[in-house]
Amino acid sequence: MGEAKPSSPPVAPTSYPSPQQISPHLALQPPLSRRGKGPGLILVLDHYALIEASEQHLDPPPLQKWAEEGFAVAQVLVPGKVEDGGEFPLDRALEVLKGCEECVFGKGVGVVSYLSRLPFYVEEGVIQHPEILAVVSYGGRQLSTLHEADTALPPQLVHVSGPKVARRESLPLNPDPEPSYSSPTPTRPAGIVKTFRYEDATKDSNWVLPADPTYSKRNAGIAHARSVAFLKPFLNGPYFDLEAVWDEHCLYEFGERAVEKTMATMVAQPYVNHIPTMTGGIGKERLTAFYTHHFIFSNPDDTALSLVSRTVGTDRVIDEFVFSLTHDKEVPWLLPGIPPTGKKLEIPFTSIVAMRGDRLCHEHISWDQATALKQLDLLPEYVPFRHPIDGRGASEGKRFEVKLPVVGKETGRKLVNEGSEESNALMGRSWREVDDV
Numbered sequence: 001m002g003e004a005k006p007s008s009p010p011v012a013p014t015s016y017p018s019p020q021q022i023s024p025h026l027a028l029q030p031p032l033s034r035r036g037k038g039p040g041l042i043l044v045l046d047h048y049a050l051i052e053a054s055e056q057h058l059d060p061p062p063l064q065k066w067a068e069e070g071f072a073v074a075q076v077l078v079p080g081k082v083e084d085g086g087e088f089p090l091d092r093a094l095e096v097l098k099g100c101e102e103c104v105f106g107k108g109v110g111v112v113s114y115l116s117r118l119p120f121y122v123e124e125g126v127i128q129h130p131e132i133l134a135v136v137s138y139g140g141r142q143l144s145t146l147h148e149a150d151t152a153l154p155p156q157l158v159h160v161s162g163p164k165v166a167r168r169e170s171l172p173l174n175p176d177p178e179p180s181y182s183s184p185t186p187t188r189p190a191g192i193v194k195t196f197r198y199e200d201a202t203k204d205s206n207w208v209l210p211a212d213p214t215y216s217k218r219n220a221g222i223a224h225a226r227s228v229a230f231l232k233p234f235l236n237g238p239y240f241d242l243e244a245v246w247d248e249h250c251l252y253e254f255g256e257r258a259v260e261k262t263m264a265t266m267v268a269q270p271y272v273n274h275i276p277t278m279t280g281g282i283g284k285e286r287l288t289a290f291y292t293h294h295f296i297f298s299n300p301d302d303t304a305l306s307l308v309s310r311t312v313g314t315d316r317v318i319d320e321f322v323f324s325l326t327h328d329k330e331v332p333w334l335l336p337g338i339p340p341t342g343k344k345l346e347i348p349f350t351s352i353v354a355m356r357g358d359r360l361c362h363e364h365i366s367w368d369q370a371t372a373l374k375q376l377d378l379l380p381e382y383v384p385f386r387h388p389i390d391g392r393g394a395s396e397g398k399r400f401e402v403k404l405p406v407v408g409k410e411t412g413r414k415l416v417n418e419g420s421e422e423s424n425a426l427m428g429r430s431w432r433e434v435d436d437v
Contacts, residue, residue, distance in 0.1 A: 016032050016064070016067075016268060017030075019063060019067075019073075019075070022074075022092070022096055023089070023092070024077075025076060025077045025078070025089060026074065026075070026076055026077070026089055026092060026093060026096065027063065027074070027075045027077075028072075028073070028074050028075075028096050028097075028100060029063050029064070029067040029072070029073045029075070030067070030072050030100060030101075030102035030103070031067055031070050031071060031072050031102055031238070031357070032064065032067040032068045032070075032357070033067075033068065033069070033070035033238065033240070033357035033358045033359070034357075034358050034359065035070060035238070035240070035357075035358060036102060037072075037102050037103075037104055038069075038070040038071045038072055038102070038103070038104060038237065038238040038357075039071055039072070039103070039104050039105070039106055039109065039110070039235040039236060039237055039238060040071065040072045040073075040074070040097035040098075040100070040103045040104075040105055040108075040109035040110075040235075041066055041071040041072065041073050041074070041109055041110050041111075041112060041231070041235075042073075042074050042075075042076060042090070042093045042094070042097070042109055042110070042111045042112070042132075043062050043063060043066065043073060043074070043075045043076065043111075043112050043113075043114065044076050044078060044111065044112070044113040044114065044115060044122060045062070045075065045076070045077055045078065045114045045115070046077070046078045046114075046115050046116075047077055047078060049077070049114055049206070049209060050206070050209050050211040050212045051063065051075075051077070051209070051211075052211050053210070053211065054210035054211040054215070055211075056210075057210040057215060057217060058269045058270075058271055058282065058283060059210040059217065059220065059221075060210070060268070060269065061209070061210060061211065062075070062112070062114060062209070063075045064268075065224070065356070066112070068267050068268075068356040068357050068359065068361075069228060069238070069356055069357045070237070070238035070240065070357040070358065071110075071235075071238065072097060072100050072102050072103035072104075074093040074094075074096050074097050076088075076089055076090070076093050078115070088121045088122065088125055090122075090125040090126075090129065091129075094109065094129065094131055097109055104237075105131075106235065106236055107131075107133060107236070108130070108131035108132060108133040108235075109131060109132060109133065109235070110132070110133060110134045110135070110136070110231045110234065110235050111126060111132050111134075111135045111136070112135075112136045112137075112138075112227065112231075113135070113136070113137040113138065114138050114205050114208065114209065115137070115138075115139065115205065116138075116139045116204035116205045116206070117139055118137050118139075126154060127153065127154075132154055133154055133155075133234045133235060134154050134155045134156070134157075134230065134231055134234040134235065135154050135155070135156045135157070136156070136157045136158075136159070136227045136230060136231065137156065137157070137158050137159070138159045138205035138208050138223070139158075139159070139160065139161070139204060139205035154234075155192035155193070155230075155234060156192070156193050156194070157193075157194045157195075157196075157226065157227060157230040157231075158193070158194070158195045158196070159195075159196055159198065159205075159208070159223045159226075159227075160195055160196070160197050160198070161197070161198050161201035161202055161204070161205075161207065162197055162198075162199070162201075194230065196223065196226060198216070198219040198222075198223065200216065200219070201216050201219045202214040202216075207219060207220065208220045208223060208224070225314065225315055225316075228314055228315050229314040229315070232314065238357065240355070240357060240358040242312055242313075242315075242316070242317050242355050242358075243310065243312050243317060245265065245355060245358050245359070245360070246317045246319075246353055246355075246360070248265055249262060249265040249266075249353075249360055250305070252265065253291075253295075253296060254299065254303060254305065257296050257297060258296075259288060259291045259292050259296055262291060262296065263284065263287070263288055263291070265359060265360055266284075266287075266359050266360045266361070267356050267357075267359045267360070267361045268284060269283050269284055270283075270284065270287060270359075270360060270361050270362055271283065271287060271361075271362045271363075272287055272290070272362065272363045272365070273362070273363070273364055273365070274333055274334070274365045275364060275365065275366045276366065276367055276368075276369040277333065277334065277335075277336055277369070279294065279332070279333040279334075279336065280333070280363075290333075294332045294333050295333050298329070298330070298331055298332055298333065299325065299331065300325045300326050300327070300328055300329055300331070302324075302325060302326050303323075303324070303325040304323075304324050304325070305321045305322075305323055305324075305349075306321055306322045306324065306416075307319060307320075307321045308320040308321055308322065308348075308415055308416055315354060315355050315356070316352060316353055316354045316355060317351075317353045317355070318350070318351070318352050318353070319349075319350070319351045319353070320348070320349070320350055320415065321348075321349050321351070322346055322347065322348055322349070322412045322415065322416065323345075323346075323347045323348075323349045323367065324344070324345060324346045324347070324412075325344075325345055326342070326343070326344050326345075327340050327341045327342060327343050327344075327345055327376065328340050328342055334372070335372065335376070338376070338378070341376050341377075343375060343376055343377070344375075345372060345375050345376070346375070346409045346412040346413075347367050347368070347371060347372050347375075347411075347412060348367060348368065348371070348411050348412050348415045349365065349366070349367045350365070350366045350367070351363060351364070351365045351366075352364040352365075352366075368411060370404070370406040371406065371407060371408055371409075371411045371412075373406075374406045374407065374408040375408040375409060379404060379406060380404070381403060381404065382401040382402065382403050382404070382432070383401060383402060383404060384399060384400070384401055385399075385400040385401055385402040385431060386399075386400075387400075389431060394433055394436070395433065397435065397436055398433045398434065398435060398436055399433070399434060399435075399436040400431055400432070400433055400434075401431065401432050401433075401434055402430055402431040403430035403431070403432075405426045405430070407426070
């Protein structure tokens, strides 16, 4: 992929400092990114919320996850007495963030509510504080349904469980979602409301909390990515050079072959999944062992990645590339159990690399295993077909065979240059009837 020139800070250990407990209901966690500074974010959870780490899932609880994204996070754990007129410590949370050296307060902060409904005291607190520039809520209602005449409403993103509607609910009352930073006083664009529905999520908001029995990893991941993309324009970040972070990781992985440096570019509990062979590692300890014993030092000396395309999103990098190597040693992650053949391989790959802040949190790596086996001469041209063809079985003493729709290095050549190989060459009749011996 070429020489990496990371613009991110130097590699640092992935051990995290504990959050500061300001009061029984308020905690502060400075950014856990390598940059160490970031905009402020207030999380609101009720005292029934499960905020501890999960024993089954790698996703951290919200406080750690948003701090890993690069935010300075104040977590408000709402006590039950608020419903009876007690104090909602929103003012205190804002003061704590303003006084946090690692918080780039800028024009204000964002709020993420994990309450199954958005209580009146949260609504009023948000509306009365112009420093709150955007709101994300899991469950609840749109602020604008109760305060349509209030032009000071912050932009809001609502994640709702329940059946999908015909279209995504969206009220782009302000067509320009970019905030203004020219004013010396806090400003926020009003009227923007987006709603996303999650059909197979439970009715309350706990489906987004990893330690809850109703946690839905797929829905929680999609919702979190949408929340990050929604908040960043209003809070002026945090923005990271994700391409540089990924190139840095690949440099340590394939160039320097340094396990410790590779792991230090990742969050505290990352995972890697090579989808065709289900190899990789889940969690820091097992992924470190995988990199050490089955990956970094197991790749042949001439291993190379030739980039074909790259897409950089809000929180991930998607690459198409041709992975080439000479199979002169066993490569357990790619071809587990296959002794070296000495053959040269050129395999199209797709990698989806998710980031949390300026560190990798997971990698999903895919390739066509059939073309790899074809290039190693480990696949026959024809294989038995034990089903009827055109409504009839094979003749007595005969059997059907089908030609495998698999090609070798042509797949990589056509990925790089679409005109290098004919399209649709595998289509058409490819079965035969042979003697059953």
